[in-house]
Amino acid sequence: MNIPNIQILRSKKFATKLIESINNVLDEIDRPIKLMHVCGTHEHTIFKYGLRSIISKKIEIISGPGCPVCVCPAADIDKIIELAKRKDTIITTFGDMLRIPATNISLEEIKAEGADIRIVYGPNEAVKIAKENPNKEIIFFAIGFETTAPLVGFEIQSNPPLNFSVLCAHKLIPAALELLISQSQLKIDGFISPGHVSAIIGLEPFEIFSQGYHIPNVITGFEPNDVLLAILMLLREIKDNTYRVLNEYSRVVKPKGNIKAQEIISDVFETISSPWRGIGRVYDGGLAIKEKYKDFNAENKFEIEIKESHDIPPGCSCHLVMIGKLKPYECKLFRKKCNPINPIGPCMVSSEGSCSIYYKYF
Secondary structure, rough: OOOOOOOOOOOOOHHHHHHHHHHHHOOOOOOOOOEEEOOHHHHHHHHHHHHHHHOOEEEEEEEEOOOOOOOHHHHHHHHHHHOOOOEEEEEEEEEHHOOOOOOOOOOOHHOOOOEEEEOOOOHHOOOOOOOOHHOOOEEEEEOOOOOHHHHHHHHOHHHHHHHHEEEEEEEOHHHHHHHHHOHHHHOOOEEEEEEEHHHHHHOHHHHHHHHOOOOOOOEEOHHHHHHHHHHHHHHHHHHHOOOOOHHEEEEEOOOOOOHHHHHHHHHEEEEEEEEEEOEEEEEEEEEEEEEHHHHHHHHHHOOOOOOOOOOEEEEOOHHHHOOEEEEEEOOEEOOOEOOOOOOOOOOHOOOHHHHHHHHHHO
């Protein structure tokens, strides 16, 4: 299929043609179809532009664990909170992390008690703070998927000051998709996969889902017509009983991805089995800093003791929302006790969280 340029992707006329084509293919499929995406930005696009309302009800689009802030386990936040209690320490992290609930308290709450916690836009800013504060320990709380890991790795490679370290909580998307496939009750017919992750890792890590599990996968961008085109491409695969990884986002994603970024990740990090909040331990689902860079690994540098951690507060259904078993509005706390001002679970905090998106648009 020839992928259209950005002007066409923003065209109402093209959207109309896509919807017509989707309906034509659906006429040749004699069963309901369930597609899953794993990207908060895709969910935002789907809701903002009302895509579920303009396509056939035969297609159900469910959201998976596509919010890196939401899947960060409470244990990791508990660790950074313990480090924040140190008098000589400055904690740096992304803004969304401050309000994510941990076991007993959030970073925002401990900041209000006097801890020095600063919002940064990237690890380079944390390194700058380390250089400006040589008598303090600066710890960057690193969260995110494959998109943010190379940035952290680059700073670690670049001989930062020794008072800089990283608490690593990076997660890996392909491992999560494999776990979701094992949830037999979901019965996923196809994946809409995130273009920004694929821009780093390329297409190959997704091949197992088509070759091994016979589930088609389309890498797609974030314009509404990108998503509609991905749906059409998936439906054609399903109709024809073909199971390929297709690249709708070829204007950004190259088949082999970003080789330089992959080399940085390979050099600095090793793949580990890693807990995802509300989901459990995911085989090969996370990254850890390698031994050769241990001087910049906060877990190696400091003694961190935490007691038992709890990911999901009582009554919260984030763990079911994140794997597509429930819609946010099916949680008993949604719009009642849980809202963006008073988030009970992690999915209501980040702008990429499903509950936050549903609250805004539903």
